[in-house]
Amino acid sequence: MSEQNYSSYASGEERRPRSRSGSGQRSGDGPRRPKKGRGRGGLALRVIGTLLLIAVTTGAILCCFGAVYVRTVILPKASLDLGDVTLRENSVMYYEDDSGQYQELGQVLTSISSQWVEYEEIPEDLKNAAIAIEDRRFLKHNGVDWWRTAQAVFSMFTGGDIQGGSTITQQLIKNLTEDNETTVKRKVTEIFRALEFDRNYDKDTTLLWYLNVIPLGAGCEGVGAAAEKYFGKPVSELTLAECASLIAITNNPSKYGPYSLAKVANSKGELWDAKQWNKYRQELILNQMLKEGYITQEEHDQAVAQELVFVGMEAGSSGDSESPENIYSWYEEQVISDVIKDLKEKYDYSDKVASQMLASGGLRIYTCIDPEVQKKAEAVYGDEELLNYVSKSTGQRLQSAITIIDNETGDIAALVGRIGEKEINRGLNLATNAKRQPGSSIKPLSAYAPAIEMGLMSPITVMPDYPYQVLGGKAWPVNVDGVYRGQVTVNQAVEDSYNTVAVRTVAQVTPAKAFEFATQRFHLPLESGRMVNGEVKGDIGIAPLAMGGLTDGVSTRDMANAFSVFPNGGVYRQARTYTKVENSKGEVILDNTREDSVAVKDTTAYYINSMLTNVVTGGGGTEARISGMTTAGKTGTTDTKDNRWFVGYTPYYTAAVWVGYETPERVPAPGNPAAQVFKKVMTPIHEGLADRKFPQVSGLVSVSYCMDCGGEAIEACQYDARGSSRIATGYVFPEDRPSFVCSCHSLEEGSNSMVRVCVDDPILDANGEFTGFYRAAGPFCPEVSVRTLCYLNLDRESVGGAVARDSSAFYSAYLAAAGGQSCTVHSNEPSTEEPEPGAPEEPSEPGTDDPALPPDPENSGGDGALINPDTGVPYGY
Numbered sequence: 048m049s050e051q052n053y054s055s056y057a058s059g060e061e062r063r064p065r066s067r068s069g070s071g072q073r074s075g076d077g078p079r080r081p082k083k084g085r086g087r088g089g090l091a092l093r094v095i096g097t098l099l100l101i102a103v104t105t106g107a108i109l110c111c112f113g114a115v116y117v118r119t120v121i122l123p124k125a126s127l128d129l130g131d132v133t134l135r136e137n138s139v140m141y142y143e144d145d146s147g148q149y150q151e152l153g154q155v156l157t158s159i160s161s162q163w164v165e166y167e168e169i170p171e172d173l174k175n176a177a178i179a180i181e182d183r184r185f186l187k188h189n190g191v192d193w194w195r196t197a198q199a200v201f202s203m204f205t206g207g208d209i210q211g212g213s214t215i216t217q218q219l220i221k222n223l224t225e226d227n228e229t230t231v232k233r234k235v236t237e238i239f240r241a242l243e244f245d246r247n248y249d250k251d252t253t254l255l256w257y258l259n260v261i262p263l264g265a266g267c268e269g270v271g272a273a274a275e276k277y278f279g280k281p282v283s284e285l286t287l288a289e290c291a292s293l294i295a296i297t298n299n300p301s302k303y304g305p306y307s308l309a310k311v312a313n314s315k316g317e318l319w320d321a322k323q324w325n326k327y328r329q330e331l332i333l334n335q336m337l338k339e340g341y342i343t344q345e346e347h348d349q350a351v352a353q354e355l356v357f358v359g360m361e362a363g364s365s366g367d368s369e370s371p372e373n374i375y376s377w378y379e380e381q382v383i384s385d386v387i388k389d390l391k392e393k394y395d396y397s398d399k400v401a402s403q404m405l406a407s408g409g410l411r412i413y414t415c416i417d418p419e420v421q422k423k424a425e426a427v428y429g430d431e432e433l434l435n436y437v438s439k440s441t442g443q444r445l446q447s448a449i450t451i452i453d454n455e456t457g458d459i460a461a462l463v464g465r466i467g468e469k470e471i472n473r474g475l476n477l478a479t480n481a482k483r484q485p486g487s488s489i490k491p492l493s494a495y496a497p498a499i500e501m502g503l504m505s506p507i508t509v510m511p512d513y514p515y516q517v518l519g520g521k522a523w524p525v526n527v528d529g530v531y532r533g534q535v536t537v538n539q540a541v542e543d544s545y546n547t548v549a550v551r552t553v554a555q556v557t558p559a560k561a562f563e564f565a566t567q568r569f570h571l572p573l574e575s576g577r578m579v580n581g582e583v584k585g586d587i588g589i590a591p592l593a594m595g596g597l598t599d600g601v602s603t604r605d606m607a608n609a610f611s612v613f614p615n616g617g618v619y620r621q622a623r624t625y626t627k628v629e630n631s632k633g634e635v636i637l638d639n640t641r642e643d644s645v646a647v648k649d650t651t652a653y654y655i656n657s658m659l660t661n662v663v664t665g666g667g668g669t670e671a672r673i674s675g676m677t678t679a680g681k682t683g684t685t686d687t688k689d690n691r692w693f694v695g696y697t698p699y700y701t702a703a704v705w706v707g708y709e710t711p712e713r714v715p716a717p718g719n720p721a722a723q724v725f726k727k728v729m730t731p732i733h734e735g736l737a738d739r740k741f742p743q744v745s746g747l748v749s750v751s752y753c754m755d756c757g758g759e760a761i762e763a764c765q766y767d768a769r770g771s772s773r774i775a776t777g778y779v780f781p782e783d784r785p786s787f788v789c790s791c792h793s794l795e796e797g798s799n800s801m802v803r804v805c806v807d808d809p810i811l812d813a814n815g816e817f818t819g820f821y822r823a824a825g826p827f828c829p830e831v832s833v834r835t836l837c838y839l840n841l842d843r844e845s846v847g848g849a850v851a852r853d854s855s856a857f858y859s860a861y862l863a864a865a866g867g868q869s870c871t872v873h874s875n876e877p878s879t880e881e882p883e884p885g886a887p888e889e890p891s892e893p894g895t896d897d898p899a900l901p902p903d904p905e906n907s908g909g910d911g912a913l914i915n916p917d918t919g920v921p922y923g924y
């Protein structure tokens with residue numbers, strides 16, 4: 048930039064006021080009277096003097112305040128020691144191998160390329176080009192160009208901005224501190240830093256660091272990396288033309304960087320691409336170098352005439368950070384996210400600063416990955432046909448995600464964020480970043496574990512599978528199959544995922560306590576309450592805690608971590624992706640050591656393990672069963688069927704699998720696809736591992752109990768009207784023994800719960816299978832065929848008119864639907880005549896109208912329940 052020439056102002060002659068008579072004297076005799084104007088002038092001078100005094104005093108006070116501010120606020124920040132500056136260096140992730148040694152997992156990819164070059168390697172033309180265009184008085188000033196600074200201040204007070212006027216020293220400081228605020232405080236601090244820096248370091252050092260850290264576009268920092276990127280050669284081999292071209296980029300890399308895609312109009316309105324703008328500014332720099340005497344006219348002309356050849360432009364050598372070889376694994380990507388999050392929390396960094404520190408701070412990150420487990424999980428999820436369902440309405444492919452925890456370490460061994468080959472970095476990770484409704488998979492965490500821990504129940508506790516209340520005029524809740532079975536054990540309710548029992552359990556625990564367990568013991572990120580469209584939304588309620596209809600939802604990472612409590616005997620350990628992070632000097636800057644906590648007692652964990660094992664062996668989770676390996680888990684399905692879950696575990700690993708569409712819609716897959724995926728992933732992971740049990744707890748005792756009330760069993764429990772014994776044997780801890788004797792079964796004469804049935808007339812279902820019911824004995828039934836059974840003697844309040852399958856009302860309705868209550872086999876008094884020997888009477892096949900048969904399948908519900916012809920719905924609904 049050339050200096051501006053400023054002309055001097057011409058001085059004018061002083062004019063004296065003329066009298067009205069044309070002379071300098073007043074006509075007439077006698078003393079002159081003082082002019083009134085002089086009195087006013089004296090007053091004006093006094094006012095002006097006072098104002099000046101006030102201004103000087105105020106200025107002095109402000110200067111004092113300014114001096115104090117500079118001394119206490121600015122000067123402490125003015126010192127900048129290059130020895131404390133960490134230059135950009137790739138960060139590396141490590142994993143621990145089987146021998147306990149750490150091996151390199153991979154480098155943290157960055158879009159920034161940096162290569163330090165020494166002062167002697169930098170061509171003089173490159174140094175001079177920078178000085179000529181950026182700071183032509185660089186070699187003369189003391190770190191601050193006061194003339195340019197004054198121009199910048201004048202621009203600010205006349206409506207401009209406070210940018211500009213920065214010397215090479217000031218630009219270096221800004222690049223090293225990454226302080227880009229456009230404030231007066233930042234500018235003043237920068238000035239004092241530059242003055243201090245210039246006192247401590249010579250010009251060669253300043254210029255060396257400046258040229259090694261300046262941003263030059265295309266992900267390059269410093270002239271060393273930029274020379275290789277743009278011209279494919281070491282910086283020492285750059286020509287004058289190439290040196291000027293490189294320095295041209297510093298002013299605005301997005302405009303002058305040759306690889307930039309931006310197009311900007313010139314003064315004539317013509318759109319120029321980045322290469323045209325680079326050439327324009329290159330010639331501007333060459334002109335300035337000629338003016339400052341750094342080059343001759345001949346050198347100038349040759350450089351202008353030289354064609355600039357940017358290597359690999361058409362080949363896309365701008366550094367594609369998302370080429371296949373530069374794609375993170377799902378695990379590596381999560382490590383990066385976790386480290387950035389923790390850096391921000393511990394050091395109050397911005398997201399940008401934390402990301403830059405990770406990308407090029409030379410950090411060493413010690414991860415928790417199990418490469419073999421990750422490899423096997425990715426092999427399953429890499430198959431596009433894993434869940435080959437495409438939505439007919441939206442065209443979405445069915446997706447899934449998984450998080451796997453090593454039960455021995457408590458750390459995340461592997462995770463996969465979606466089905467198919469990973470093609471981009473920092474995309475949506477469905478395993479950790481997507482929050483989905485967990486459905487019934489939340490029940491062990493927010494319902495049953497809290498109730499057991501509080502001593503409210505055990506697996507043999509009996510509760511009613513029956514509606515809790517009426518909502519919207521209908522009985523609520525409804526089970527998946529729409530059937531109410533009446534009295535069931537907690538074990539059965541967990542095994543078959545009855546919503547009714549989960550709801551009643553949370554009500555008994557209280558929603559506040561259940562929420563506390565879910566969030567404080569199992570660390571689920573539930574919502575306590577927030578305002579949404581004028582309405583408070585939150586998860587402290589029976590429905591969200593019993594059936595998983597959460598405000599925001601949970602991730603597979605959340606659920607796997609929570610369920611890992613159970614195979615670990617009730618101990619919660621925060622699942623990590625890394626253990627520690629060191630800086631380039633080997634100092635630990637993030638220590639991810641955790642403190643284990645007891646979430647539930649070991650006896651509670653034992654009960655949950657027992658019940659969830661039954662889910663896999665005979666309940667709703669059989670599709671997840673791993674051959675030859677003890678497996679437990681819980682299914683989950685939301686009301687709208689748009690989220691399917693299976694959260695399961697073995698003694699070795701815990702895994703949470705989610706299946707659904709990225710934009711939620713009903714999942715069409717049969718069965719439970721999440722359980723199927725769990726089995727496909729976990730089976731190869733457990734190859735070669737010996738089966739073993741979950742943690743055992745001593746002190747169990749065997750008890751016989753009534754399956755309909757949970758009390759100590761009596762003889763009458765064997766004679767239930769449903770035709771089977773209701774006595775079961777279970778193993779509980781001493782404090783959970785039945786504290787009362789069964790009172791729901793009675794064979795006492797006169798009891799209204801008694802019924803006499805004929806075992807020769809069993810009731811069959813539509814498939815010819817025995818239903819468990821017999822018709823009532825008639826007057827002609829022989830005593831040898833008559834059994835005395837009993838209905839349940841229960842005092843159950845009706846809710847919404849629902850009928851449970853264990854009630855006498857259901858039993859009577861069932862018999863009526865089957866063709867009558869009385870025995871149809873012994874309809875007449877038995878004959879006293881004996882049949883002729885050798886001629887036994889062959890029983891005839893019953894006809895289609897035979898009342899011994901149940902109604903036609905058209906009158907049978909999908910689960911075998913008979914349809915009430917009066918209402919058109921199955922009995923028990």
